[in-house]
Amino acid sequence: MQKNLSLSIDIGGTSAKYAYVTADGKLTGKDFFPTSGLKNLDEFYQHLLPVIDKAIACGAVNVGLSCPGFIQSDGLCMGGVENLPYLKGVNIPEFLRQHNPSLKVSIMNDGTAAALGEYWLGSGQGSRVLLCITLGTGIGSALILDGRPYPGSHFQSGEIGYSDYSSSEEYLEINYSTLGILRRASELTGEQLDGFAFIQRIRDNDPCCLRLLEDWTETLGRILANNILMLDPDRVVIGGGISKQSDILIPLLEKHTNRQLPPQYRHLAEIVPARLANDAGLFGAVKPFYETGMDT
Known part of the structure; x- marks a missing residue:
């Protein structure tokens, strides 16, 4: 039985990934259960509880949860979970502690978990x-300051996706998330493009997709430049599936970000691709259990 073993669960709009994580950053037993087709909280718990019970039987003493939305310090999800509406107003850690009082449970926003994972074991080290x-x-x-997430006064910091907000149908991530870009690419080309097809068209010098890529990185570069001016980070880590195409994405982001900064601010923040890919949130969700001096 592994000493000080943690179960990590990364809840997403389509599925919840989970795995066991050790204090030295080893990840095993990765699996998932669906979330998108569930009708209510009871159905969610019907999938979650067997995972918890199995983990306890395997020796897990901690459960770390990564979840979209605005998460208060007491674990309450206040909102921001449009894809999983049954989680709004729910305190999952409290429910799990009632299920097993000896279990130590934490929860954090998924962006924060990904950032902590990269800080601990990925491109954010140091x-x-x-x-x-x-x-x-x-x-x-998410913003990590000296190894600690910055939550903001209302636990809502880090919501860059809402930048350029003008209405509930018009803000940054609507058109400039990876999903938004793929939707626009599909509309312009008349073909349903996934990420692989979009990148291949770029590598084949498709003019339509090249223009979209330029618009995408220029807009993201403007947002990054504004945040660099405000926060003065030493490093910016770009994650998500698209980060695997770092040879395409990172040079353009660097170019557009630095062009939209005053000269004295250019190249102060290193822009790098994430190293942990889709596992970053799994690592980050349990990072607090392995901090020096924390009783686990």
């Missing part, structure tokens, strides 16, 4: 002021 941006269905972000 950074003092780390800004992490995740491009996917939405645009997630």
Whole structure:
């Protein structure tokens, strides 16, 4: 039986990934259960509880949860979970502690978990002021200061995806998340493009997709530049599936970000691709259990 073993669960709009994580950063037993087709909280718990019970039987003493939305310090999900509406107003850690009082449970926003994972074991190692941006269905972000997430006064910091907000149908991540770009590419080309097809068209010098890529990175570069001016990070980590195409994405982001900064601010923040890919949130969700001096 593994000493000080943690179960990590990364709840997403389509599925909840889970795995066991050890204090030295080893991840095993990765699996998932669906979330998108569930009708209510009871159905969610019907999938979650067997995972918890199995983990306890395997020796897990901690459960770390990564979840979209605005998460209060007491674990209450206040909102921001449009894809999983049954989680709004729910305190999952409290429910799990009632299910098993000896279990230590924590929960954090998924962007924060990804940033903590990258800080602990990925591209954020050694950074003092780390800004992490995740491009996917939405645009997630989090700020890590000296190894600690910055939650903001109302536990709502890091919502870069809502930048340029003008209405509930018009803000940054609607058109400039990876999902938004793929939707626009599909409309312009008349073909249903996934990420692989979009990248291949770029590598084949398709003019339509190249223009979209330029618009995408220029807009994201403007947002990054504004945040660099405000936060002065030493490193910006770009995560999400698209980060695997770092040879395409990172040079353009660097170019557009630095062009939209005053000269004295250019190239101060290193822009790098995430290293942990889709496992960053799994690592980050349990990172607090392995901090020096924390009783686990």
